[in-house]
Amino acid sequence: MVLGFMNQKIRIGMLGFGTVGTGTYRMLLDNREAINRKIGREIEISKIGIRDATKERALDQAHFTTDLNSIVTDPNIDIVVELIGGIDPAAELVEAALMHGKHVVTANKELIAKHGSRLVHLAKSKGLDLHYEAAVGGGIPLVQPLKHQLAGNEVIRMMGILNGTSNYILTKMEEEEADFADALAEAQAAGYAEADPTNDIEGIDTSYKISILASIAFGKQVPVEAIYREGISKIGITDIEYARSWGYKIKLVGVVDAVGNDAVSVRVHPSMIPNSHPLASVNGVYNALWLHGDFVGDVMFSGRGAGSDPTGSAVIGDLIDVGRNIVGGGSGSAIPYDMGMNVVPIDDIQSAFYLRLVVKDRPKTLGEISMVFGAHEISIAEMQMRTLPHDQGEIVFLTHRASEKAFADAIKQVRDLESVASVASSIRVEDKQ
Ligand code: HSE
Numbered sequence: 001m002v003l004g005f006m007n008q009k010i011r012i013g014m015l016g017f018g019t020v021g022t023g024t025y026r027m028l029l030d031n032r033e034a035i036n037r038k039i040g041r042e043i044e045i046s047k048i049g050i051r052d053a054t055k056e057r058a059l060d061q062a063h064f065t066t067d068l069n070s071i072v073t074d075p076n077i078d079i080v081v082e083l084i085g086g087i088d089p090a091a092e093l094v095e096a097a098l099m100h101g102k103h104v105v106t107a108n109k110e111l112i113a114k115h116g117s118r119l120v121h122l123a124k125s126k127g128l129d130l131h132y133e134a135a136v137g138g139g140i141p142l143v144q145p146l147k148h149q150l151a152g153n154e155v156i157r158m159m160g161i162l163n164g165t166s167n168y169i170l171t172k173m174e175e176e177e178a179d180f181a182d183a184l185a186e187a188q189a190a191g192y193a194e195a196d197p198t199n200d201i202e203g204i205d206t207s208y209k210i211s212i213l214a215s216i217a218f219g220k221q222v223p224v225e226a227i228y229r230e231g232i233s234k235i236g237i238t239d240i241e242y243a244r245s246w247g248y249k250i251k252l253v254g255v256v257d258a259v260g261n262d263a264v265s266v267r268v269h270p271s272m273i274p275n276s277h278p279l280a281s282v283n284g285v286y287n288a289l290w291l292h293g294d295f296v297g298d299v300m301f302s303g304r305g306a307g308s309d310p311t312g313s314a315v316i317g318d319l320i321d322v323g324r325n326i327v328g329g330g331s332g333s334a335i336p337y338d339m340g341m342n343v344v345p346i347d348d349i350q351s352a353f354y355l356r357l358v359v360k361d362r363p364k365t366l367g368e369i370s371m372v373f374g375a376h377e378i379s380i381a382e383m384q385m386r387t388l389p390h391d392q393g394e395i396v397f398l399t400h401r402a403s404e405k406a407f408a409d410a411i412k413q414v415r416d417l418e419s420v421a422s423v424a425s426s427i428r429v430e431d432k433q
Pocket of ligand 1: 135137138162163164165166192193194200205305306307
């Protein structure tokens with residue numbers, strides 16, 4: 001189809017051609033006609049910046065350059081799509097692109113979580129767009145709905161499953177009793193995991209994503225270093241089985257709670273989610289964000305949170321948005337937010353807990369443990385026990401909500417009890433409604 005109203009093409013310079021780059025490129029080829037029609041002008045990728053020129057690529061080599069700087073300074077390029085990830089050299093390249101008058105679309109969660117406020121202000125001051133939908137939740141629209149459709153709400157609570165790799169691993173463990181290492185290897189083979197899977201399984205990736213979502217929802221940048229974080233590497237199949245027996249699933253979640261008028265609690269950790277909560281049925285590589293707003297009530301978004309095609313889809317959505325602004329002569333729709341969100345320390349909040357102890361199977365063990373709980377004002381809601389070989393036993397508790405500080409202090413004391421062999425695991429528990 002020939003679009004008569006098209007004149008000059010919109011030219012894209014792409015930085016990085018890995019998992020997300022490939023998906024983006026393929027979508028642009030496959031859906032070219034619809035994308036051009038929606039923008040109202042033809043869009044083309046004129047250069048692709050790569051770091052390793054020796055890698056085999058399924059594309060015409062003429063597109064590629066290893067001189068990334070030549071892309072961000074090229075006067076013929078209108079939009080820079082940054083898909084390198086990480087801070088160095090992405091931060092400098094994005095800044096240079098904006099300084100040279102280019103709109104930017106990025107999938108880089110670390111960059112936006114750490115430098116979003118500064119970069120969005122820079123974009124705004126130059127009348128440019130800086131979009132980052134693909135940085136959070138792969139193909140699920142989360143950033144734009146929080147910026148726009150839900151913006152009038154006071155967000156009371158958000159809870160997100162934001163790492164596809166971790167959710168894939170936990171689901172495999174739950175459904176197939178798979179080993180942690182095997183499930184991780186499968187997630188890596190499927191292209192979901194980060195270059196270093198520590199970022200996925202230790203909650204670092206989730207902390208970037210929840211920081212971005214909280215920053216948009218509350219209008220101030222949440223510093224990543226203020227986010228309390230625990231990963232999933234210590235979760236065992238035993239914990240998954242106990243959780244199931246009480247009607248819960250274990251998920252790695254990013255949680256944000258409004259605290260008073262000017263602070264938030266933001267944290268990343270595994271949680272036992274009641275089966276009745278919509279997040280409990282989000283499985284595999286699927287991600288979801290559930291939130292409660294004062295007027296909208298409960299909302300949940302879900303979809304494929306990682307992988308080449310879903311993430312490419314989010315990049316293309318942003319490109320279409322920027323393309324429309326260029327065609328319509330808009331002055332840019334970057335929405336700036338300032339630094340300095342006040343994040344309360346984890347010790348200041350309350351949680352319910354699951355606790356699994358390996359103990360000596362002998363008189364008074366249970367009594368000694370309950371004494372410690374009682375002394376810290378921690379009330380036990382449920383309990384299960386079983387004997388283990390070698391005169392040991394396993395005791396598993398669910399507590400009512402208690403102060404995080406009191407629970408941490410109690411655990412220290414429980415660990416030191418002569419009757420306790422080890423604190424096998426402790427996991428926060430979401431209330432059943
Ligand atoms: N490694 C991420 C995940 C995908 O597993 O969700 C990109 O953010």
